[in-house]
């Protein structure tokens with residue numbers, strides 16, 4: 202056997218890379234430039250450069266064409282995967298008729314996509330407190346959830362314009378929802394209406410029950426509200442908007458108005474965002490015919506009594522569910538325990554035993570909110586992976602709270618979120634850090650369903666649009682629905698339908 206020199210060994214290695222590239226090119230569709238990097242390292246370290254020259258260029262070209270993919274590589278030992286449609290993220294590989302495989306987390310910032318539900322918790326800086334989020338439905342209809350403070354108007358408007366332009370429907374049916382009437386949630390309304398040049402329909406409780414609201418905040422917001430079509434959930438359907446009113450509501454009939462865009466409809470109220478929808482669960486301490494102020498105690502005039510009136514709603518597409526609750530209080534620090542009250546009347550067809558996939562932590566993850574029962578119901582510790590998100594601004598000193606992070610992260614000695622995490626737009630001064638916390642550092646938290654809601658991506662995007670973290674999770678209901686067989690009989694690479702016992 203002839204003795205091989207250094208250049209021969211290098212060429213042999215390049216040949217292996219070439220062969221691998223050919224195999225990978227034939228078996229997968231999503232690429233990353235790994236092999237050229239390896240080849241370049243070989244080129245730089247080779248001692249017999251003259252014998253390399255003849256092979257290097259063609260091999261590099263072939264390696265580039267076939268470079269990296271999700272498919273298992275015996276040579277480089279990467280994880281097994283599947284073939285994905287680059288536009289829709291849908292797994293195209295055959296898998297014995299089971300649910301498709303869980304797509305690889307995207308390495309680009311998420312954006313709205315036709316057929317899927319998108320949600321973005323916007324990072325808000327400066328010294329003013331603020332929180333805002335934008336959801337975009339599968340058809341391009343959009344929903345602004347709270348507005349942030351006046352100083353945040355430009356940031357929120359810019360994100361709204363970018364997100365609605367990404368998938369502009371012919372006849373957009375946009376909405377803005379105000380969870381409650383504190384400045385960090387409503388002050389930017391007028392400026393945003395001007396900034397986005399649109400007239401979304403306003404969903405709020407109406408000009409009622411203002412005992413814990415600052416007069417100036419409400420007057421400014423209400424003047425802006427007059428410029429919008431609106432659904433005032435705690436007033437009669439035809440009631441005119443009177444900003445000077447000091448009405449005490451007796452009920453919230455709007456919780457039974459069915460599709461809020463259909464005049465005269467009835468049933469549990471909701472908004473359509475194409476095939477996605479936002480179910481309105483509670484507002485003003487009212488759920489169905491049950492009222493906190495009647496059954497437990499009247500709200501007072503402190504700031505947290507207004508928080509207790511926050512609107513609670515479930516955003517969903519297919520199996521995917523995300524719960525928002527504004528600054529709803531749960532009894533912490535002596536606040537009204539509306540969370541526990543709502544749990545006792547929560548319809549099981551809205552949030553069943555499986556809880557939700559993503560829980561927006563109330564009141565910027567402060568100790569007033571997210572009580573033990575609430576967290577256990579929304580994020581049951583059953584071994585499945587779920588996630589929590591926090592909308593905090595620089596001004597929310599102390600958010601997120603360590604006690605809340607601990608409660609969400611663990612149930613006794615076991616992890617509550619499975620492989621899920623807690624994603625925050627920022628850690629405010631004096632806010633806690635935690636091993637499960639992902640900090641977008643004043644960027645944004647972006648979520649988009651895939652496979653029609655059977656799974657979802659979640660990302661932390663820095664203020665410079667860099668992807669700081671990107672993960673994929675199966676929606677819990679999808680896992681449950683797709684588990685007719687024990688895990689031992691399922692394809693190992695398919696974890697949307699992973700049936701492993703929790």
Ligand SMILES: [Zn+2]
Nearest residue numbers: 383385528564
């Ligand atoms: Zn707030």
